[in-house]
Every structure is written in structure tokens, then in C-alpha cells.
Amino acid sequence: MEFQSPVRHASPSFQKLRGALALTVVLASAYFAAPSWAQTPTAPAPAQAPAAATTTSAAGGEDQGLNPTAVRNVLIVIALFVVPIVIGNILAKSLKMPDYGWKFAVAIGTLAAAAVVVALGEIKLGPDLSGGITLIYEIEKREGSEQAAPVEAPPLNEKEMAAEDAELEEEGAEEVAEDEKDPAAEKEGFASLNRSDTMAALIKALIERVDPAGTKEVSIKKFGDDQIEIIIPKAEKAELEAIERRIYTAGVLEFRITASRQFDQHRAIIELAEALPANQNIIRIDGKEVARWVEFDEKQFGSAEQAAGTLVVRTTSKVPQALVLTNDGLNVTGEYLRSASPDVDQTGRPAVTFIFNSQGAFRFERLTRAHQPAPSGAKYNLGILLDNRLLSAPNLNAVISDRGIIEGLDDQAEVDFLVGILNAGSLPAALNKVPISRAQISPTLGQLTIEKGKQALIISLALVALFMVVYYKKAGLISWLGLAANMLLILGSMVLIKAAFTLPGLAGLVLTVGMSVDANVLIYERIRDELKKGAALRMAIRNGFNRASQTIIDSNVTNLITGVVIYKIAPDSVKGFGVTLVLGILMSVFTAVFLTRILFDVAERRGWLKNMSMREFIGETHIDFVGWRFASIAASLVVIAIGLVAVFSRGQDLFDIDFTGGSSVTIVFDDDKKTPYAEVYETLEKTPLGSANLSLVEVGDDNTRYTVTTINDDVVSVENILKEAFGDKLKKYQVDIEEVKAFTPGEQTSALPWTKSPSTFLGLGIASPLSYVTLLQPAVTDGESVPPAEKESVTADPAPAEAGSPPAEPPAVAEDTAQPAEAAPASTAESADGKADDAKAAAPAATDAAASSAPVVDPFEGGASATLKFAADKDGDVSGVTHDTLEQMISDALAKAGKADVMFAVTNEDYREGSNRPMEEWQVSIALPPAEAQAIFEQLAQETNTLPVFPLSSKIGGRVAGQMATSAIAAMILCLIGIIAYVWFRFHGVIYGIAAVAALIHDVLVTLGFVALSSYFVNGAGSLSSALLIDKFQINLTLVAAFLTIIGYSLNDTIVIFDRIREVKGKSPRLTKEIINLAVNQTLARTILTSFTTLTSVIVLYIFGGAGIHAFAFALLVGFIAGCYSTIYIANPVLLWLAERFEGGAETVTSKAA
Structure with a gap:
């Protein structure tokens, strides 16, 4: 009886414990299963799609039944919570240790849970193990408030402003309220935000730019009072340049009227601007900003002498600048954009189309209406600025409301970059272009x-x-x-x-x-x-x-x-x-x-x-x-x-660059050119690094790898010094090109995910124009939707192409306008006549017809294919490159050859999408004739084979x-x-x-x-x-x-x-x-x-x-x-x-x- 007494007294507690564990099982099951069950198994109905298609999709969804993921999660929860309790009680009875039942259950449950988590989860690696970079940027400190609150514009008096506001309230107040809050008010509110709120907004905006899909596991957080730390794992040097550019580009898009000597109302401002010292850019009248000197794109406007025919130009000691007016009182910026997308201009060059929301369309219409051609025939120019840089300045011929186009872009990569920046939105605070710390x-x-x-x-x-x-x-x-x-x-x-x-x-x-x-x-x-x-x-x-x-x-x-x-x-x-x-x-x-x-x-x-x-x-x-x-x-x-x-x-000398600031670079010598420590140190002492707190540490014991540390914080300069000091002794990348041959249709079809977004196979990894989607996807599958037709435009037939080659350019876009602005598609009064609605309704049908009738053409037919091999050595220093790195290398080679729009595919039978595994051999298909492809690959190999291997490089400010x-x-x-x-x-x-x-x-x-x-x-x-x-x-x-x-x-x-x-x-x-x-x-x-x-x-x-x-x-x-x-x-x-x-x-x- 004495032996059973503890069991009798413990039974109520054990019953309570079992009840609590049962409740835990139910709650945990709901927690794990709810997200999976909440996922709608049906694809969203395409905008303006036929009703039959929607009905079919819904019916298909009903047949799917329970989500397998939800069932699996419930089974896992049962296995982790219920099974250990059962086994624990059985063990306790069989071992005649009845008071140990809960102990066995806890022990088995924790170990089983850990095993399941390790088996089903993913062990994440930091950038020092997976490869990658850690950057620390400082928030840019600007003098005063150069982006001042908008002032009233002379062209519109208060009565006109009030009338326009009343018209907006009557016709579109509900739409505006539904659309979104006034972004301008939000932007002005940034000035009143405290430091922590501004940092939080900045971090959120940077995440949208760097990792919008959340697949790169990027870490962005506050570092110090005015600094941001950005950690990008699984990335190599070649693929980081574009990411860094997206980080420091503020993304502030503005629409300003450029100053012109043809208009009397501009002359007083021009005189003040030309009298301004070269180191000052803001022109103020009565303390209010009325104009600004900005840098302009010389590739678009030509030299300062050439641009002077259209713009008011001055040449400073740095770069030529153009004068733009900021006294319109409307402050039309990228904050009002609804979307931006790739496009082409009237000459077939890459461009970016943008669409405003209701607020932006109202403001943009007022801006363009107030600057219509003068009776003399003189025309205003609408300046499009990104981060205080004038990209283009088309003539204004008509009133424009909700859309426009940005021209003068170099290539498709520039288009993709600009689209990403505009869609992500501007940063609430600008970052200095050069990071104060960099470890790669x-x-x-x-x-x-x-x-x-x-x-x-x-x-x-x-x-x-x-x-x-x-x-x-x-x-x-x-x-x-x-x-x-x-x-x-x-x-x-x-x-x-x-x-x-x-x-x-x-x-x-x-x-x-x-x-x-x-x-x-x-x-x-x-x-x-x-x-x-x-x-x-x-x-x-x-x-x-x-x-x-x-x-x-x-x-x-x-x-x-x-x-x-x-x-x-x-x-x-x-x-x-x-x-x-x-x-x-x-x-x-x-x-x-x-x-x-x-x-x-x-x-x-x-x-x-x-x-x-x-x-x-x-x-x-x-x-x-x-x-x-x-x-x-x-x-x-x-x-x-x-x-x-x-x-x-x-x-x-006792302190590393973590505490003094400086650079650290690891060098690797060829196996047949091993160099003793003393010789390496003696060579370095004769360079400028010798007097810069030089530290040398040998990595390993074979005289081939050393880490050089110095207080010189210019990593590129240090790498160049090392390259000059040791020359051919340093190990270099090695690319071998197999025979470049004509592409055989179907050669790589199985490796390319045709049913997915074209971004999977496009070299730049960015969504393609609608025309390419139509060509490459014969039908819309479940889970995908037909892109809604853009307002006031319809998709025309693709431009004819040579047999066996992709279309030379995306389909032309027919604008339904009466008098568009030069170099800019614009909406006009015709949109009110119902033609836009007709076009919008007709677009899905046209797209479906094109998709069903057009044959599926292999985009590389008539092109070339080759195998690129990256040499590997016994130490694994150069054991191949990753998929993303090779894509970037090919993209760079194509851009330098003026063929940035050419499609290509990089495949390997062992590659899985998103993998960061370096591979020694890649198959490349490219939509170029074999001779041209050979030249591209040779250019890539020539540039790559001269690059020394620096496995580690870091900078600390x-x-x-x-x-x-x-x-x-x-x-x-x-x-x-x-x-x-x-x-x-x-x-x-x-x-x-x-x-x-x-x-x-x-x-x-x-x-x-x-x-x-x-x-x-x-x-x-x-x-x-x-x-x-x-x-x-x-x-x-x-x-x-x-x-x-x-x-x-x-x-x-x-x-x-x-x-x-x-x-x-x-x-x-x-x-x-x-x-x-x-x-x-x-x-x-x-x-x-x-x-x-x-x-x-x-x-x-x-x-x-x-x-x-x-x-x-x-x-x-x-x-x-x-x-x-x-x-x-x-x-x-x-x-x-x-x-x-x-x-x-x-x-x-x-x-x-x-």
C-alpha cells in the first residue's frame, strides 16, 4: 500500500497534465493547420476574364479537397504531442515506474520534435559561411531642407485652385479616399517622424528593394544612430553590384517644368540662377525654393552646348547642370505612382511606362494643362528627374493625366532597375553612396x-x-x-x-x-x-x-x-x-x-x-x-x-580593422608559385601598404594563402596594389569554352520551366513584356492570371521576326490618343469617350486569341549553345560559379556588346531554382548566331581569366x-x-x-x-x-x-x-x-x-x-x-x-x- 500511495496522490495531477497536453495538441494543430487551410486552392479570376473560365477554375478548386500540407501538419503535431504521451505511459508501466510517465513523454517529445525540425527545416548559414556581404550604410545628412514644402505656383491663382479642388471632391473624392492616403502628406510627415520611426520606414523600404520576394534571407536592421546594416547571404561579387545600386538609390521621381528663355515668366528666375555661386544649387525667392540646378543625362541631351538649345545650362567644376522650376505648387512625384512597367519608345528603344493613381492623375493633369503650347508656338518641356538627375524632357503638346513614359534609357537592365525602384517607392531617407563598412x-x-x-x-x-x-x-x-x-x-x-x-x-x-x-x-x-x-x-x-x-x-x-x-x-x-x-x-x-x-x-x-x-x-x-x-x-x-x-x-598595431578601420583581403597563390611568409611580407613592405599598419597572417601551412590587413580602407585600391605586387603569382579564375554550335530545338527544353514566369529563363531575371509572355505560354494555367489590359492601350501583333529567331522587339503599343506629347504616350480627352473602355474590354480577348493561335516557338531556335567550364583545383578555391553569378557575367558581356536585350538560358541538370551551389560546368543557350555567340563568350572568358581570386575582402570605416x-x-x-x-x-x-x-x-x-x-x-x-x-x-x-x-x-x-x-x-x-x-x-x-x-x-x-x-x-x-x-x-x-x-x-x- 505504501508503494501505491504516491501513485494515488499523483493521479489527479497526472490527469490535469494529460488534459493540458491534450489542449496543447488541439491548439498546436490549429496553429499549424490554419495557415495551410487558409490558402485558397483556386487561382484568382483574371481581370475581365470570361465567366466560363472563372467557373471552371472554381470547380477545379472544389475537387481538390483538403490541403495536403494541412493534413501533414496535423499528423506531425499528433506525432510530436500525442505519441510521446502514449509511449511515455507505456514505458512507465512496463518499467514499473508509474511516476515517470510524464518524464518519459517530455524526453521523447523534445527529442522527437528536435529531430523533426532538423529533418524538415533548413539550417541557415550566415554570410561568412554561405558567402555574401555585410554592408553598413550611413544616412546622408543634407544641408537645411532643400526639399522644401511646395510653394504656390504663379500660373494658378487661389480661385482656380479652389475650383479645381471642388471639382476633385465632386468627381473623384471617393475614389481618392479608397485608393490611398495622400502620399505627399505622408512624405511631408517624414520630417516630423522621430528617429526610430524614420529608421523603421527606411528599413521597410530597403527590404522591398533588396528582397521583395523574401527569398534571399536578407537581414536589414538599425546599426547605430544613423546607420543601417544590410547582410546579404548567398551572393558573389558579380551579382552584388546591382543590389548595391538599388540600396543607395533614393528613388525620388519628380516631374518639373524645365526653365526656358522663350517664356518671360522664367527670365527673372533664370537671372537669379545664373548669378548663384557654383557650389549652390537652390534658387529661392522670399525664402521659398522656386528652382533648382540638377545634373542631366548627357547621353540623352548631348553635351552642354548641345543641350543649351533646349535647356538652360551651366557648367560647374563637376558636371553640367540644367535648371528646373519647382514653383508649380503641385509637387508631382513618384509617391503618386500606381505602377511602372517596361516598355519601348516610338523608335523601339527601351523605356519605362508609368501610371498615376487618382491623386497623381489630378495633379499631373493640372501641371500639363497649365503649360500648354503658347500662341507663338513655343512649347514647355516636362522634365523627368530621378534623384535630382534629369533623365528626359519631352515637349508638352497636350494635357496628360494618368500616364507617361520615361525614355533615354541605355538598355533593358536599366529599364528593369528603374522599374524596380519606382515600384518599390522612394526611400524616406537617403543613404550615402559608399558604405562605411563592407565585408565580403x-x-x-x-x-x-x-x-x-x-x-x-x-x-x-x-x-x-x-x-x-x-x-x-x-x-x-x-x-x-x-x-x-x-x-x-x-x-x-x-x-x-x-x-x-x-x-x-x-x-x-x-x-x-x-x-x-x-x-x-x-x-x-x-x-x-x-x-x-x-x-x-x-x-x-x-x-x-x-x-x-x-x-x-x-x-x-x-x-x-x-x-x-x-x-x-x-x-x-x-x-x-x-x-x-x-x-x-x-x-x-x-x-x-x-x-x-x-x-x-x-x-x-x-x-x-x-x-x-x-x-x-x-x-x-x-x-x-x-x-x-x-x-x-x-x-x-x-x-x-x-x-x-x-x-x-x-x-x-594591436588592434584589427574592427577597431581602427581599414581593409582585409585574402590572396591565393598558384600551387606552382608558392611563396614563403617572409618573402610575401618583404614584398608587401615595399608597397604603400607597408606604412599603413600592415598585418599578414598565413592561412593554412602550404604557403599559398595569406590574409592582408591594413588601415587603408579602400578595398579596391588594396586589391589593385596586391595585384600589381604579385602579378602572375596570384591564382586567377579560369573559364574554358566548349565548342559553340548551332542550337538544336528541344536540346534544353526539359531543363527550362516554360510553364513558369518568363523571368525564370530571361537572363536578367525580370518579368518580360506581355508579348513575350504570350509567345512562350500557350495557355494560362491554374494559379496564373491574365494581366489586365492597360488603360487606353491594346496589344498589337508582334513585330515580324526572322525564321527561327525571337521577335526583334516587343509588340507595338497602339495608343488611342488624339495628340500625344512628343516622346511620351499620353491620355487625352478621348478617354472620356469610352474608347478606352472598349480597348480594355477587348484586350483579354485579343490576348486569348493570340495565345491560342500563335505556335509555341523555341526562343533559341536559330541561336547557339555552348558549355562553359570553370576550372577547379584541389583546394576548391575556384570550384565553379553559381547560377546567378554566371547570369550576371553573361548579362554584362551582352551589355558591353550592345546586345542587352538578347535572351539566354543557363542550365545544369543538377541545378535547382534558388540554389547557391557553385558548379564547374554550365550549359548556355543564347538567341544569337554561333559566330556572334562565340564573340560574347570569348569576351566573358577574356575578362574573367584576368581576375585574381580574392576569396575574402572587407572594409570597416x-x-x-x-x-x-x-x-x-x-x-x-x-x-x-x-x-x-x-x-x-x-x-x-x-x-x-x-x-x-x-x-x-x-x-x-x-x-x-x-x-x-x-x-x-x-x-x-x-x-x-x-x-x-x-x-x-x-x-x-x-x-x-x-x-x-x-x-x-x-x-x-x-x-x-x-x-x-x-x-x-x-x-x-x-x-x-x-x-x-x-x-x-x-x-x-x-x-x-x-x-x-x-x-x-x-x-x-x-x-x-x-x-x-x-x-x-x-x-x-x-x-x-x-x-x-x-x-x-x-x-x-x-x-x-x-x-x-x-x-x-x-x-x-x-x-x-x-
């Missing part, structure tokens, strides 16, 4: 780093597991299972929260291997103590876990403080370490205290563990550690003093460096304050916190000194330093993370000893030398063992982790050794001294030991 890593280098990280992790796991099994035998096997569970839970958590693995994060994972078994060591040594006291095995296990648990929690809380501080303060390059550190700590405590406890209890109950036979390398000791306090403190002071002398001697230094100092101070507060709270005495911090400061100073001394060691003992893998280390952000880790981890052993001091002291009113010695001797074995397991992981990281975290591992190695020393010889003597001085010789702490 190639995907191949990231892949090598991942391989080294995996190697270090596997070796660390194997060595630590082997030690635990050898030393603790059966208990070691249990700890190995706990370690495997810990790794699974960390990975699952990382995938679940969508945290990206970075290089420091990989280091944190390796470090977690050693730290996670520290808890097992503390538990096992406690169990050993209990067994020595004569306790039975079950009681020893219970007491060992119970008494060690509080110590484990105490020691890990300090690590947790460190991890949280790193995550909150550090930039993304180091933040990954904070994430893995925090998750590692939480999962280590969970697995050690909960999961391994279950395994021990089951093994003991089932008789699998009848005794706890463990090895004991360190027996009972009676060492007078405190007696050596004066000698140990003196030795520490000497080491610290030597280190500080080295710190001040190295000066600025001075302001960013200063902020990083401030953040680093703040992080350390916060860590120390947090540790003092926690230890004070936990041990009820501030002297414990002060003593602990004294030891931590000792560890950081010793580590700092060894980092500073590394330079002198390399110079004085070159061969020995190479054997010991010691480089000329510098302090960077990763090293700061190492210092913070030392602060958190070194406290672990100190807390263990402090906890034993409190236990030994008991209720004694005095803290004596004997009490401290006894506590240190009793915990000596676990202090050495925990340090040994962690040092094993750090040594593996130091040897196998790679150059990216070599300095990090070196600092941890020195810091952990110093921490083990200071725990015994610094913290305890300081604690004793504080107790004697500030507690009157008697410590009165009476709290009970955990």
Missing part, C-alpha cells in the same frame, strides 16, 4: 570554413566522449548519450528560431561540447563523494543530482549573462556565437539535470547499473593552496606587467570601428556588473562577487598580454611560433567575444569552490584559511576535470578550426588555463583578504549550502 566572403571560402568546422566538431565530440567513457565507464556512456541529445536539441532550436550559423557560432558549438560534459563531471564527482560516505547507489544518485544541480545552475547563469550580452551588443558577425552559447547552456542544463537523470534512474531500477565504478586519477589531497597566495599573486602581477608593456608597445570599440567596452562592463550582482545575490555577500571579478580581470589581462606578445614571439622565434601555430594576433570583435567567454566560463570553477566553501563553513561565523583549503582540495578533481574537457575542445578548435577562428581559439586556450589557475590562487586569497578586512575578521554568512 566568397561561397567557396565559406564552404571550406564549414568543412573545417565540421572536422573540429567531430574530433571534439570523439575525444570528449572517449575520455568520459574511459574515465567514468558506464556513467560515461550515459554522458555520451546526453551529449548527442544536447547537439540535436541545439540544432533543432537553431532551425526553429531561424537563427543563422556563423563562423563564431560554429566555434560556440564546438566549445559547447566541452562545456556540456562539465555538468556531468560535477554530478559524477558528487555521486562519488556520496558513495564514499557509504550511501546506497540509488541514494547516491539522488543526492548527487540534487546537490550538484544548484551548483550547475549557478555556474551556467554567469555564462548565460555573457551569452545574452554578446547577443544584444555584438554585431551579427559575432552574434551567432552568443546564440549558440545561450542555446548550448540551456540545453546542457536540460540534458544533464533532466535527461541523464532519467537514464540513471532507469538503469538503476532495471539493474543495468549495479555499481558506479569510476577511475580516479586525482585522489584525496591536502595542499596548502592559500599558503602560496603571496607567491602566486606576485607571479601573476609580473606576467600581467609584461603583457601590459607589450600592449602599449604595439599600440595601434572609422566611425563603425569607434562604435565597435565602445560596444566591446560596454559589453565587458555589463558582464562584470551582472556577475557581481548575481554572485552577491546567490552567496549573500558582496565580497564573493568582488573576489570572483578580481579573478576574471586577472584572466582577461593575462590573455590580453599573451595576444600582445604573440607579435614579438613570431618575430623572435619564427620556426617555433610556426610549430605552435602562433600568429601575429590582433584584437578584433571575435577576440572580444573570446574575452567575454573567458569572463563567463572562468567563473564556473570559482562558483563550484565558493559553493563548497559555503557548505564546509556551514554555520561557522568565521571564514578561515583552513576552510578555504579544505574546500579547494575537495573540489580539486572536478576543477581539473572540467577544465580538461573544455580545454580538449578548445585545443581541437585551435588546431583544426581554421584561420577564421584561430585567434579566438588561442585566446580561449590562454584564458581557460589562466582561469583554472586564478580560481585557486587568485579568487580564494582575495576572498580571504576581503573577509578579514571588511568583515572584521569574521564572515557572518549563515546561508545553507545547496
